[in-house]
Amino acid sequence: MPGSVSEDLARPISPPAAPAPDPRRWVALAVIAVAQLMVVLDATIVNIALPKAQQALHITDANRQWVVTAYTLAFGGLLLLGGRIADYWGRKRTFVVGAIGFALASALGGAANNGQLLFGARALQGAFGALLAPASLALLTVLFTDAKERAKAFAVYGAIAGGGSAVGLLLGGVLTEYANWRWCLLVNIPIAAIAVALAIPLVRESRAHGDTRYDIPGAATATAGLVSLVYGFTKAATDGWHAAATLGFIAAGVVLLAAFVLIEARSANPLLPLRIVIDRNRGGAYLASTLTGAGLFGAFLFITFYFQAVLRYTPLKAGVASLPVTAGVMVAAAVASQLVPRVGPKVPMVIGGVTATAGMLYLTQIGVSTSFATHVLPAELVLGLGLGFTFVPLSSLALVGVPEHDAGAASATLNATQQVGGSLGTALLNTIYTTAVTHYVHSHLPATPPTSAPPTPQAQQAMLLARMKLQLEAFVHGYAVAFAWGAAILAVSALVIITLIRVRKDDLPAPGGAVHMG
DSSP: OOOOHHHHHHSOOOOOOOOOOOTTHHHHHHHHHHHHHHHHHHHHHHHHHHHHHHHHHTOOTTTTTHHHHHHHHHHHHHHHHHHHHHHHHOHHHHHHHHHHHHHHHHHHHHTOSSHHHHHHHHHHHHHHHHHHHHHHHHHHHHHOOSHHHHHHHHHHHHHHHHHHHHHHHHHHHHHHHHTOTTHHHHTHHHHHHHHHHHHHHHSOOOOOOSOOOOOHHHHHHHHHHHHHHHHHHHHHHHHOTTSHHHHHHHHHHHHHHHHHHHHHHHOSSOSSOHHHHSSHHHHHHHHHHHHHHHHHHHHHHHHHHIIIIISOOOHHHHHHHTHHHHHHHHHHHHHHHHHHHHHOSHHHHHHHHHHHHHHHHHHTTOOTTOOIIIIIHHHHHHHHHHHHHHHHHHHHHTTBTOOGGGHHHHHHHHHHHHHHHHHHHHHHHHHHHHHHHHHHHHHHOOOOOOOSSOOOHHHHHHHHHHHHHHHHHHHHHHHHHHHHHHHHHHHHHHHHHHHHOOOOGGGSOOTTSOBOOO
């Protein structure tokens, strides 16, 4: 029989049991890792395919950057909104929709018969990637509640993010050389199909509760402002920097971004809480992240074209030749992860900024027949080392002094700044490259002597060879100018780090959480 009320009250009250961990969480991690690999692959695999795609679809040099920037603009501009959608709409549902949408956009890009359709497909890829990436991270956080298990899960996730770029370079080379450049997009379809088929039965749904309103005006103005800026930079390549269209789009972009800041300051549910970015250290980290992305994304694009258009590397050889950057990043990241807890983030970041600048400057010394071993290889290794020393401390700085409820937005902002910086940098450096090539050709064209006699076949052959040599020299000159501007942007990033970052090692957030600075 049940005891008396007094006996029941006398019994000690046990705390509520913690929810049992999901027994399928490690299998779910594999599913999430597959989807993350697809997103990471896309960042590098398309770069290797771009020279062939540009030739096949007759894309101009001024417009080819849209293959990269259409993706990064949509991804970076919508990443914060994608995180909110995942939290409120359902992380599993967002993950599945993001993967399906990414696959459909990849199919559209693989079937594109002109540049405009490819640009649109890449923008759709970025938009669905902005749903998929934050949903993946949120699912990991929900699935793995134990601190040690969560650390292992995020280590797997980070390894996919780090190693996926190398896989993308190799896979892009293999597919472009032995199949077709279109397969660099179509390969996402079977990967997404596997992820979706496994996610539906294996991944558990979860969502946040409370106020679920979205900051649509903030997302719209931010994305429109960035697109307008990039389009203004693109118009400069064809119309000049003083053209009305160029100045108009750049001005419109600035106005829209200013409107975004005003919207965020007054919104009850801001996409980007301004309290996250006004802190000196975090603001410096986000600015350095933007500048570093701006200096690097375009540089990677030009390295690929230098290998294939000037050195005549096959796509596979170009992919292999790009791997030293990834190797440098992995080595420096391993060293930096041990160094940051001992000396704080500033010293490794300064070392990284200066080293990356030096690597980019060394790339300006390339020529039409430069040796890979003496010029490109050391420059790539130094550049990769600089990146590794820069990006590892950035992830810690993004969470310095951030309350727990802002930690997700702070991390997403860091990722968004890299993508946005890459978009703006790619467009700007491509315009600088195009302008430099045009000026070089015009200033080095040989004077044609007046003659009434038609040129002999030997003279025609000599003229053709001279034009081809001039074209290659102009390409290399344009790459060198773009690398020089990229180095200048990286140098400014290093100055930002030196000037603004004041964090000590004791101020860094502990693993798995954020700290409050006094």
